[in-house]
Each structure stands twice: as C-alpha cells, then as structure tokens.
Amino acid sequence: MNEVNKKGWTRLDNASKIFPSTSDHRDTKVFRISCELYEDVDPIILQQALDLSIESFPFYRSILRKGVFWYYFESSDILPKVELESQPICAPIYIKDRRNLLFRVVYYKKRINVETFHALCDGAGAIWFMETLIHHYISIKHRDDLGDNIPDLKYKASISEKMDDSFGRNYNKKQAKKIKSKEKRPSKSYQIRGTKNDEYKTKVVEASMSTNDLLNLAHEYDTTLTVFLASLLIYSIHKERPARMKNKPITLAVPINLRPFFNSTTARNFFSAMSITYDFKNNTPELENIIQSINKDFKDNLNEKELYSHLNKFMLWEQNPFTRIIPLPIKDFFIRVADKLNDIKTTSSISNVGKFNIPKEFKKYIRQFSICVSARRPLITLCSYEDRLVISFSSPFRETDIQRSFFQFLSHRGIEMEILSNL
Amino acid sequence: MQYCNHCKVYIRENKQKCTLCDNLLPNYDKVHIDNEYFPNIRPFYKKHLAIRIMLFISIVAVVISFAINMIFPSEINWPVLFLFGIISAWLGLIFIVQKRYHIPKKIIWQVLIISGLSIFWDWKTGWRGWSLDYIIPISCIAAMIIMYVTARIMKLSISNYITYTLIDGLFGIIPILFILFDWVKVKYPSIISVSLSIISLSAIFIFHGENIKKEINKRMHI
Numbered sequence: 001m002n003e004v005n006k007k008g009w010t011r012l013d014n015a016s017k018i019f020p021s022t023s024d025h026r027d028t029k030v031f032r033i034s035c036e037l038y039e040d041v042d043p044i045i046l047q048q049a050l051d052l053s054i055e056s057f058p059f060y061r062s063i064l065r066k067g068v069f070w071y072y073f074e075s076s077d078i079l080p081k082v083e084l085e086s087q088p089i090c091a092p093i094y095i096k097d098r099r100n101l102l103f104r105v106v107y108y109k110k111r112i113n114v115e116t117f118h119a120l121c122d123g124a125g126a127i128w129f130m131e132t133l134i135h136h137y138i139s140i141k142h143r144d145d146l147g148d149n150i151p152d153l154k155y156k157a158s159i160s161e162k163m164d165d166s167f168g169r170n171y172n173k174k175q176a177k178k179i180k181s182k183e184k185r186p187s188k189s190y191q192i193r194g195t196k197n198d199e200y201k202t203k204v205v206e207a208s209m210s211t212n213d214l215l216n217l218a219h220e221y222d223t224t225l226t227v228f229l230a231s232l233l234i235y236s237i238h239k240e241r242p243a244r245m246k247n248k249p250i251t252l253a254v255p256i257n258l259r260p261f262f263n264s265t266t267a268r269n270f271f272s273a274m275s276i277t278y279d280f281k282n283n284t285p286e287l288e289n290i291i292q293s294i295n296k297d298f299k300d301n302l303n304e305k306e307l308y309s310h311l312n313k314f315m316l317w318e319q320n321p322f323t324r325i326i327p328l329p330i331k332d333f334f335i336r337v338a339d340k341l342n343d344i345k346t347t348s349s350i351s352n353v354g355k356f357n358i359p360k361e362f363k364k365y366i367r368q369f370s371i372c373v374s375a376r377r378p379l380i381t382l383c384s385y386e387d388r389l390v391i392s393f394s395s396p397f398r399e400t401d402i403q404r405s406f407f408q409f410l411s412h413r414g415i416e417m418e419i420l421s422n423l
Numbered sequence: 424m425q426y427c428n429h430c431k432v433y434i435r436e437n438k439q440k441c442t443l444c445d446n447l448l449p450n451y452d453k454v455h456i457d458n459e460y461f462p463n464i465r466p467f468y469k470k471h472l473a474i475r476i477m478l479f480i481s482i483v484a485v486v487i488s489f490a491i492n493m494i495f496p497s498e499i500n501w502p503v504l505f506l507f508g509i510i511s512a513w514l515g516l517i518f519i520v521q522k523r524y525h526i527p528k529k530i531i532w533q534v535l536i537i538s539g540l541s542i543f544w545d546w547k548t549g550w551r552g553w554s555l556d557y558i559i560p561i562s563c564i565a566a567m568i569i570m571y572v573t574a575r576i577m578k579l580s581i582s583n584y585i586t587y588t589l590i591d592g593l594f595g596i597i598p599i600l601f602i603l604f605d606w607v608k609v610k611y612p613s614i615i616s617v618s619l620s621i622i623s624l625s626a627i628f629i630f631h632g633e634n635i636k637k638e639i640n641k642r643m644h645i
Contacts, residue, residue, distance in 0.1 A: 098524035
C-alpha cells in the first residue's frame, strides 16, 4: 500500500516546500497544460475520462494543509469535476484553509486545460496526467470511429512509484555535507520592468510552429533546441532593454527534469534548476557568442555529479534540525525573504517540458499541446507534440517588446508561426 | 487566420491589431471578434465594491464624530468609544471573511476575539465584570454547541474539527480560575462552561483518542 492511503497524509517533497509559502494572487504558482482538439470538447465525456484518470493518480486527490512545523498533503475523498473555463489563466488554486484539490480541469470550446498547483507536481508529472486524460477522452469519444484500433494505455509505473518522494530517496547526508557550495550567479541581474496587467492577470502569447523547422534552425547554429531558445531569449531581452541597463548581466533559471538522471518515475515533483548567465560587460552581444557561452553553461551543469550535489544541497537545508523545529509561520516568512533575494539574481527563465507521447491512432483528433505558467516576470515555457512545438511567453506585463523581438527573429529566419494571445 | 506583414506571423484569433507589434492587420475592418480560444472574463473588482463602500463609510463616520466632538466638546470622550466599536466590528468581519473556508477554525477565532474584546470593553467602561461573568463562559459554551451542530449538518469528517473541539474544550476550562480566585459575581455560566468542557474533552479522549493521536502526529511532524 502507498503512503498516503495508509496514514492518510504525507510530507511535501523537497521542491514542493517552497510553493505554498511563496504563492500569492500575483504569482499563483499554478501552471496550465492545454490540449487543443479539432472539435469542441464534450464535458460529459471529459468528466468520464477524468474519473478514469484519477484512478491512476490517487495522489492527485490530496489537499494541502498547514501543520505546526510543515505543510502536508492530506488524502481526501473529493472527486475532481470538470468545469467550463470562467477564471483568468492560472488563477489561484491553493487558498489557505480551503479544502480543495490542487488541480483543476477546465474546458473551453476546443481546449482542455489542466491547471496544477506546483506543490503537487512538476511539468513532467502533469504531462503524464494530461496524456492519461486525453487517452481516456479520445478512447471514449471516438470509440465507434476507432473500433478495434484503440491502443492500450501504457501505465509506465506502479501507483507507489508514482507517489515516490524521489528527493528523499536519493538524498545522501554524508555526501551532502562534503559539498562546497559555489555561487556562480552574479549577485544582481537585470530585472525586466513593465506596466502590470489589470488585476495581475497573466498575459500569455503562444506561438505554434513546426518542431523540425526550429530544430533545423538550431542546428544551423550548431546547438540544441533549448540552448538556442535560451540564447535567443537572452538576446531579445538585451535588445529591448534601455541603454543605461545594457551592461547588467542577464541570468536565466532553467528547470531540469531529474527523472532520467536518477531513474525515477514519480508523478510528483522531481526537478532542479540551474542558472545560466551571460555577462554583457566583458562579452559582445552577438547571438553566436551568447550561444557559445550558454552551450558551455549547459554542459557544465547537466551532469550527474552537479545535479546530485544540487539535490543534496537543498535536502541538507530541509533536514537541518534547526530549520525543522521553526514554526511554520516563521518558516513561511524566511522562505519568502529568501525567494525575494533569489529573484534579484534572476532575469527570466526558460522551461522545456518535453514531448507528449500519445498513440499514433489519436493524432488526427489533436491539434496541439501547450503549457504556460503564472509569471512574476516574462518567461518562456515550451512543449512539443509530433511536429508541433508551442512556445508560450507568460508575462505579468502589458508590453510585448521582448515577445515581438523573440518571435520576429524566428519568423524572419523563415519559420512559419501562428500566434495566439489571451489578453 | 490573419497574417501580419510586419512580423511575418499568422494571428490565430480574430482581432484588429497584431499581438506582437500592435499594428492594424490587413483585414482589420472585416473581423468579427469572437472568443474562440479564451473566454471573456468579467473583471473581479466589482465583487469587492461592497467592502470598499463599508470601509469608506466607517472612516467618514469616525472623522465626523471626532470633528463634532471638537466643535461641541462633551464630558465623555465618545468618539474614541465609537472608533473602538468600529474596529471591533471590522476585526470580527475580517476573521469571518478570512477563515470562511474553515468553519471550526473560524469558530475558535471568534471565541478568542469576542473574549478579548469583551475584556477590553469591560475594562474601558469601568470594570463591572460582565465579561468574565457572562461573555467568556457563554461564548465557550456556544462555540462547543455550534461546532457540534455544524459538524453534524455539514457532515465534516472527524479530522476536520476534532483539533478545534479540543482547543475549545481546553479554553472552556479556563473559567474554573474565575471561580477559584473569586473573580466572578455570577457563577452559573462559568460552572456550566467548565462542566461542559470536561464532558466534551472526556468524550473526545475516550471515543476518538486514536484520531487525536493521529491528528497530532500529522500536525506536529517535523
């Protein structure tokens, strides 16, 4: 039996711990995965699909509660209900003392959206849930059409594997203590400023394009897709910032899915974040040079040793007896302060959550998948499905200069794009 | 789908201006704006208008009362009492709104606020002892009854209210001090509060001892 069912509650994993303390109505720490079909969504079938999917993800029926020292997940008997979209993108999910599930499934015309509070799971976990939901939805909706061709749903992991706290499992105290932390980031990076959207709404601009076209362009620069887009983001931010700020370094936070490195199949959080910086004071602002430097940063950070030391460093903080006995309200306060200090070091972020795996038979019903997040500053998230890659720019600001600069660069290099925006 | 010649991108939704460069699109005069991909969401602020109006009225009333008192001085400083009255009402309201998702917690907070305010008012108006005589024991008794009734009506699970019943039970025993130290003139509300608390605490420990242990383990884990 799994941990939640046996005890009725479970601890938050290492990465989850930060989200309840730092979420507010401006940055709700909610992310949205959307699936756009070719026809309107049928809510009754979507509900059936959701009922089936939740069976494979019992952990998603947890609610978040406050203890004296830590937050914890409590198992609940609440069943998720699909709803017609009626709130802004990534509206708050976790509200103190409210007993609700930490995700919601909403639909609007051709789109099915799954919005998740980040403490519950990361992008990879939510993609997996979305894949399951869409699998069930199409299997039911097009039962007659597909006939005997309905492919089996691949479970990939057992229920207990999905509930695994992979941070806790991979933590090694002895090794953690040996780590000498070296801060590579500059103490202050350039901060993007702008006019806030009304009611702190998130403005999302999503561009849908061919994965292969973009890959080819990245290969022209002799690099990978993520490195290319990260460099282009730095380049666009630099291009649009005021001249008096041009010397400040630009730092991107890049979340890394730790599952492939540590052989985990958890549906909860299991990611780390690396920082990549480009120093404009001592380097030229050419895209080629930025790519070169970012390429090196990626190579330095993306190895098992580095990731392992990163994981251990954060676990050491959590396991420290002093941090453990501090009452939750004080912990909340310190986490918020630390988060603010961390913000000053970061300009933006880019998160490539990867590919959706849906059986070939279903391809004709699905137009595209996309992912976006609540944002404290303009940032990029992307995901791909077959030959459709969607890059979403989430921003709390009205200005779209960086977005324009970024997407125009791609379109002027011959990439055909479709742009869609919510505000 | 429209095409922006400046940005060289297709614009999926029907709109007059390009999302990226804000220039008018070629067919701007023919578009029919429909919410094809995202719903049109009503502004949120209207819902809070009532609170803003109430806040405004409170401030106006306090200012006017002080002004009148300065122009026509009287022996008692009534505007200060009026100010405290309004602050008390707001304190109650804020906690009701903030804890509206968690009724047992809300009840406990109300007991604490009412007890605190009653002592304050009693003291400010020349200590006649009515706060200890009546208000504190009666609010403890009322809380216990309300907690039990809401738990039954709303079919709350044990873990939802047991901790708060425990806290209320412990709080309800405090009037025993009032009797022992002879702080109260009217004894029967305190006696009822103490006996009810002891009965409810013993019921909790006898029938839900396991649950209490579980709740404490959960809430106190380090």
